Amino acid sequence: MHKPLLTTDFLDRARTHYGDDEAVVATTGDRFTYGELGERADRFSAALQERGIEKGDRVAVLDPNTHYHLEAAYGIMQLGAVHTPLNYRLTPNDFEYILNDAGVDAIYADYDYAENIEAVRESVPTETFITNDADAVDGEWESFDEMLEAAGTEYDRPEMSEDEIITINYTSGTTGDPKGVCRTHRCETIHAYLITAHQELRDDDVYLWTLPMFHANGWGHIFAVTGIGAKHVCTRGVDAADIFEAVRSEDVSYMCGAPTVLNMLTSHYAEHEPETTGDADVRLATAGSAPPEATIRTVEEEFGWYMKHVYGATETGPLITTSDARRHFDDDSDDRFRIKKRQGLAYLGTEVRVVDEDGNDVPRDDETIGEIVVRGNQIMEKYWNKPEETEEAFNDRIEGYYHMGDLATVDENGMVSIQDRKKDIIISGGENISSIELEDTLFDHPEISDVAVIPAPSDQWGETPKAFVVPEGGDPDDPGVTVDELVDFTRDNLAGYKVVREIEFVEELPTTATGKVQKYELRQEEWEDEDRMVGQG
Structure with missing residues (x-):
């Protein structure tokens, strides 16, 4: 028997x-049952349908972790429309690009972020603008709650196929x-099944949203x-004191967080020693960069x-x-910290390999470095309107595998451990930052002749962008511009999390005989005191 796997099945x-x-x-302090959540999603579906949204149309959601995001997401998907969540830390120019690239027909935006959409309203194809507090937003925006009240619960759910695109996530x-x-x-469905198994989700779990829904x-x-019947506890951002209080008062049993969130929690705990649990045992999943052993020790031994x-x-x-991988470590042994720092073993139904430049598997000696490649049922279909990038992502070293761009070793048990990055990506506090985008921005400054941006180690963020700048005048001792002025220049032109934090003026950049900048040399110098060339948050 074949039953289509649909994201609507979860709600x-x-x-x-x-x-x-x-x-x-x-x-807001409100509490909703699954019956009430479902009714609100139905009403959003009906409201969108009344405004002409059909199967295949893209509908954007710009929201912190509120109940509105959940209602909008399911309301969109119940129409077969494409849920397109947006990173609320981006700039109006970023939103203009994405809304045009995806051809977004309607958008729901939280009142705190709607102004960044209003700023580009006339230059995007979007026709329907919805917010959760219309009185707090300039421009003509419809009220989410008033729309729901007027819409009713009746809508036509189209027939859907499991192979149709239902979400677009911009990266x-x-x-x-x-x-x-x-x-x-x-x-999406198979990935949800996999995390249900590997993260051990149960219907009596209480999940705290410290990870962005977008x-x-x-x-x-x-x-x-949602599908397992657990409880969502929503947030409007990450505050260490609020997290500990929510864990205690709501009996939170599970949450996720990048190492930078763990750093916030450990710092707050060291100063205030709050209660760390309610009536439930707590599980926490972290990703983005490998957490230091000291952080794992604090979370497990002091937080419990x-x-x-x-x-x-x-x-x-x-x-x-x-x-x-609990058969490979003892819960009471310090050896578990060494293993938990590794990226680890493949999920069920997922083939993870580490291959050399010819596409051959590297030996399991935990020394030979290759690129991580993967194939599995949870992997994306394609990049939207980017066939060449899609082709390269799946066929660079070896055909038919998505190429992660991370360079790693693999041990005798098949556990991978990232050592370096192949791509020009900096992962700072769990967010991807393109070093090339930063370089392009800095090149626009009149006092810069040449620039290279690399990740530098950061105790707080794991990695942080560092720029090596060749001044226009050629003299690093008299560059004609200050570090603060260049930091402000990136802040004025990029999302806040992309701002260059460190700048070093140099006479020249290391290059090959053909003039290509040798970023690897710069990275080696920056990371010489670290055990690997990737950040640990």
Whole structure:
């Protein structure tokens, strides 16, 4: 028997079996059952349909982790429209590019971020603009709640196929412009099944949203947590004191967070020693960069939480590996910290390999470095309107595998450990930053003759952008511009998380005989005191 795998099945199941059970704790203090969440999603579907949204249309969501995001996502997908979540940390220019690239027909934007859409309203194809507080937003925006009240619950749900695109997640590319990662019902569904198993989700879990819902659909948790019938606790950002209080008061049992979030929590704990659990044991999944052993030790031994280190990319679901291989370590042994730092073993049904430049597997000696490649049912379908980039991503060293751009070793058990990056990507606080985009921005400054941007080690962020700048006048001792002025220049032209934090003026950049900048030499110098050339948050 073949039953189509559809993302709409997750909310349908929760409504059927958990309709009277609490589904969402909202940032407003409101609480919704799965029956109520489903009704609000139905009303959003009906409202969009009344405004002409049809199957295949793209509808954007720009929202922190509120109940509105969950309602909008399912309301969109129930129409067969394409859920297109946006990173709320981007600039108006970024939004202009994405809304045009995806051809977005309608957008829901939280009141805190709607002004960045209003700023480009006249230059995008979007016709329907919705917000959760119309009185707080300039321009003509419809009220989300008033729309729902007027719409009713009746809408026509079209027939859908599991191979149709249902989400587009935009990710920073190595060449600057974001790329739209297209994911089908099938790959979203299978990824949600996988994290349900590997993250050990249960219907009595209480999930705290410390991970952005826009980020690869919250690592798939908008699907998995809903489908299993667990409870969502929403947030409007990450605050260490609020996280500890929510864990205690809501009996949170599971959450996710990049190492930078863990750093915030450990710093707050050291100063204030808050209660770290409610009535439930806590599991925490981290990714983005390998957490230091000291952080894992604090989280497990002082907080009393169990940490899982996972790995992936927006293009891969995102999650494809886990270090939670309990047959390979003793829970009471310090050896577990060494293993939990690794990116780990492949998820079920996922083939993860480390290959050399000829596409051959490197030996399992934990020394030979190759690139991580992967294939599995959770991998993206394609990049939106970018066939050449899609072809390269799947066929660079070896045909038919997505190429991660991370260079790694593999041990005798098949556990991978990232050592370096092939792509010009900096991962700072869990966010991807294109070094090429930063270079292009800095090149626009009149006092810069040449520039190279690399990741530098950061205790707070794991990695942070560092620029090596050749001044226009050629004298690094008298560059004609200050470090602060260049930092402000990047802040004025880029999203805040992309700002260059460190700048070093140099007389020249290391180059090959053909004039290509040798970033590897710069990275070796910056990372010579580290055990690998990637950040540990």
